[in-house]
């Protein structure tokens with residue numbers, strides 16, 4: 468699968484038209500949470516979805532509830548497939564319609580492995596996930612890649628395999644400037660070198676204490692300072708909730724699943740009599756956050772469809 472220039476693999480971009488990379492130069496901005504929930508919601512809606520955890524920490528597996536279980540190989544299968552240019556071999560059905568490539572320590576070692584194996588072939592190194600992904604992408608309606616902060620080689624792998632970039636941000640100025648600056652550089656580099664069709668689908672405001680117009684205006688201003696005027700921002704804002712964050716991650720449930728679990732909360736009198744404990748109670752805020760996630764997911768799909776239409 469090599470072009471005339473022996474170093475650069477041929478990538479069939481048409482097969483990667485529905486691949487979203489979720490990225491930001493900073494950690495703790497909601498990349499993993501968004502990747503898990505968007506993938507899970509699309510799958511719950513009947514789309515065939517693949518979630519790829521390109522992360523040395525493997526947190527996507529935590530959010531999807533498979534961390535430490537039988538399917539968790541700490542990223543070995545994913546890293547080996549990418550290093551060898553073989554098809555990805557996802558764990559099947561972590562949810563109905565949702566497959567997953569598990570991340571972890573081996574993925575953290577992947578950049579060193581690639582640069583050893585493909586010395587002085589920077590483009591080839593960046594394209595190895597695209598090569599592995601395109602061999603299975605036909606099985607899916609949507610692929611969502613979660614990527615790590617502060618790791619240009621892994622970010623480049625994600626961006627070089629994607630058609631769309633989604634960037635979650637927190638509302639504080641410092642995080643916007645640090646996080647967006649980093650990913651904007653990788654975005655420009657990858658577009659120039661290996662993936663000119665990569666587009667910024669949008670910037671999403673994550674875990675905000677407020678969705679007020681004033682906050683959104685400020686965030687937009689800060690985002691435009693880094694990405695330029697007219698940078699696309701999603702209308703939907705994921706609201707802040709410590710309780711939802713803690714409960715979903717500790718239970719390995721997506722936010723809409725947490726909302727469903729809330730329906731089975733113990734009756735208040737069982738709590739009073741001690742027949743049930745407070746730990747079993749799922750926060751009612753899960754319904755609002757689930758609504759935010761659904762709105763954001765709908766908006767992403769709407770915008771993809773719109774931009775795809777433009778290109779025809």
Ligand SMILES: Nc1ncnc2c1ncn2[C@@H]1O[C@H](COP(=O)(O)OP(=O)(O)O)[C@@H](O)[C@H]1O
Pocket residue numbers: 493494495496497498499500501526674675705706707708709711712713716756
């Ligand atoms: N709606 C929310 N409100 C507040 N915190 C949240 C929310 N959803 C998730 N979190 C928490 O925010 C932190 C960062 O999220 P994460 O998705 O891991 O970010 P990243 O992948 O960018 O490092 C995590 O501790 C997560 O549990």
Ligand SMILES: [Mg+2]
Pocket residue numbers: 495498499500522526614615
């Ligand atoms: Mg993460």
